[in-house]
Amino acid sequence: MAVLEVRNLSHCYGAKTQMQVFAVKNVSLRVEAGELLGVIGHTGSGKSTLIQHFNGLLTPTSGEVLLDGENIFKDKATTHAARFRVGMCFQYPEYQLFEETVYKDISFGPRNMKLSDDEIDRRVRKAAQFVGLPDALLEKSPFDLSGGEKRRAAIAGVMAMEPEILVLDEPTAGLDPRGRDTILRLVEHYRTETGSTVILVSHSMEDIARMATKALVMNRGEAALYGTVDEVFSQGDKLVSMGLDVPAVTRIFLSLHDRGVPVRTDVYTNEQAAAEFRRLLGKEARA
Amino acid sequence: MIRDITIGQYLSGTSFMHKLDARVKIVCTFAYIITIFLCKNFWSLGLMVAFAALMTLLSRVPVRMLLRSLRPVAFILLFTAVLNLFYTKTGSVLFQWKFLILTDKGLYTAVFMAVRILSLVSVSALLTYTTTPTALTDGIEKLLSPLKLIKVPVHSLAMMMTLALRFIPTLIEEIDRIMSAQKARGADLETGxxxxxxxxxxxxxxxxFVSAFRRAYELAFAMECRCYRGGEGRTRMKQMKLGVRDAVTAVCFVLLIAGVVLLGRFFPAVI
Incomplete structure (x- = not known):
């Protein structure tokens, strides 16, 4: 059974006024346990609005969100519980840090869950371990950390709630390549270690292509493409027509194809590219 | 939602009032507010109200919008009127019930106070409806510039006002974002x-606060990088020039004040 199911969800800003805008239009999806769903789309395509429904921060104009088959908007208690079951980490999460020490800040979520002190301590230490923050940093002020450390501390604050589903909105935005690699690696490590479901919003097609099991492409509030990574990236031309960036290798193969070279256009990883080149060169050598 | 709050209620337009120089508008608004308290009889009060109506017409601001700006003062209006109604003990008694005494003077005072508050609020609302916040602060800066002689940092004050207004929407957005982030971590902001x-x-x-300070530093650096060094020798992109329109308005206001004073001489005061 799907952990998270979204049925015909629409969200409209400024409903019943002249300025009503549909940020999300009739989106349906099913996320199975342990999957990594990549969400891609332009700024303003409705990705951020969509994901804020998953933990009940936004109430849909129509449609429903089911967690383990139960509508999270059924009553207030269920909506509140959804906040802890779906951990949401917003863009630039380091701006949410506020406590005196990193330890206290990470424990903010678990404390709100009214857990025992021992349990809180266990979760904080485990989350800090996941994001690679050494014990020495836990007693420091979060404002004294470096940019990358702050980001990781903030992500730990969400992980410490031990949510069944972890939603990360552009967790690598504004980081240098090494910082990006660190974050993505720790997300992958967290997922394999805990077996939890991860939803990753990203601009980078390469990251989604490499990490995700399924991909959702949002365009003007609608789910333009939704399926396994293979299904989505094999439609490179469609992605390009939506003005989205395709992985660099896909771009190379698309333009080779345009120039009349008989290659596949559904290549999106370096391994596939190498295989395709070998096939092509082998054919030419025979000819 | 928190983002529905609007501050600086400018309505874009090209009416007579919109095109008027901000300085003239500010001075005239003040002149109007002072003059309305000089009215002592119904003739002069009527003239002031008629003038306010004329300005509303010239601004093309919908009456509905003007009424909206009056909503927050409705309580004060009622309170002042009722208080004046029964607190004035002079004049001939119209009505008496136990300790409540209603005199004709009390009735007049109540009406005068209500009309004064109504017109002064709507005239100031008219000013903010027809003037952009930037034009408003520019106007204030120009008007206060004589204070530079006694070392008042007029330019800095005006710049602070402009920046404060500029950052209100940004900070509202920021509050929204931080609130969502903390709610996502289970913060309970609504009950208790x-x-x-x-x-x-x-x-x-x-x-x-942390991000407000960060933004302030960033803005200061950005301004310094563009060679901002305060008001000294700074020229403006939009020069403020007084035109025929402004002269006509000023003359009208002088006539209005003269009219109110003369009407006060010819007709007896009722309050």
Whole structure:
């Protein structure tokens, strides 16, 4: 059974006024346990609005969100519980840090869950371990950390709630390549270690292509493409027509194809590219 | 939602009032507010109200919008009127019931106070409806510039006002974002008693202050990089020039004040 199911969800800003805008239009999806769903789309395509429904921060104009088959908007208690079951980490999460020490800040979520002190301590230490923050940093002020450390501390604050589903909105935005690699690696490590479901919003097609099991492409509030990574990236031309960036290798193969070279256009990883080149060169050598 | 709050209620337009120089508008608004308290009889009060109506017409601001700006003062209006109605003990008694005494003078005072408050609020609303916040601060800067002689940092004050207005929407957006982030971590911002709620706001206020300071530093650097060195020798892109329109308005206002004073001489005061 799907952990998270979204049925015909629409969200409209400024409903019943002249300025009503549909940020999300009739989106349906099913996320199975342990999957990594990549969400891609332009700024303003409705990705951020969509994901804020998953933990009940936004109430849909129509449609429903089911967690383990139960509508999270059924009553207030269920909506509140959804906040802890779906951990949401917003863009630039380091701006949410506020406590005196990193330890206290990470424990903010678990404390709100009214857990025992021992349990809180266990979760904080485990989350800090996941994001690679050494014990020495836990007693420091979060404002004294470096940019990358702050980001990781903030992500730990969400992980410490031990949510069944972890939603990360552009967790690598504004980081240098090494910082990006660190974050993505720790997300992958967290997922394999805990077996939890991860939803990753990203601009980078390469990251989604490499990490995700399924991909959702949002365009003007609608789910333009939704399926396994293979299904989505094999439609490179469609992605390009939506003005989205395709992985660099896909771009190379698309333009080779345009120039009349008989290659596949559904290549999106370096391994596939190498295989395709070998096939092509082998054919030419025979000819 | 928090983002529905609008501050600086400018309505774009090209009416007579919109095209008027901000300085003229500010001075005239003040002149109007002072003059309305000089009215002592119904003739002069009527003239002032008629003038306010004329300005509303010239501004093309919908009456509905003007009424909206009056809503927040409705309570004060009622309170002042009722208080004046029964508090004035002079004049001939019209009505008496136990300790409540209603005199004709009391009735007049109540009406005068109500009309004064109504017109002064709507005239100031008209000013903000027809003047952009930038033009308003520019106008204030120009008007206060004589104070530079006694070392008042007029330019800095005006710049601070402009920047404060500029950052209100940004900070509202920021509050929205931080609130969502903390709610996602289970922060309960809506329930509980007063103290509990004040405490629950800390996780929102601390990041807000931190980011406000960060923004201030960034802005200061950006301004310095573009060679901002205060008001000394600074020229403007939009020069403020007084035209025929402004002269006509000024003359009208002088006539209005003269009219009110003369009407006060010819007709007896009722309050």
């Amino acid at each position: 008693g007063f103290i509990q709620r004040a405490k629950a706001l800390l996780p929102v206020l601390i990041p807000l």
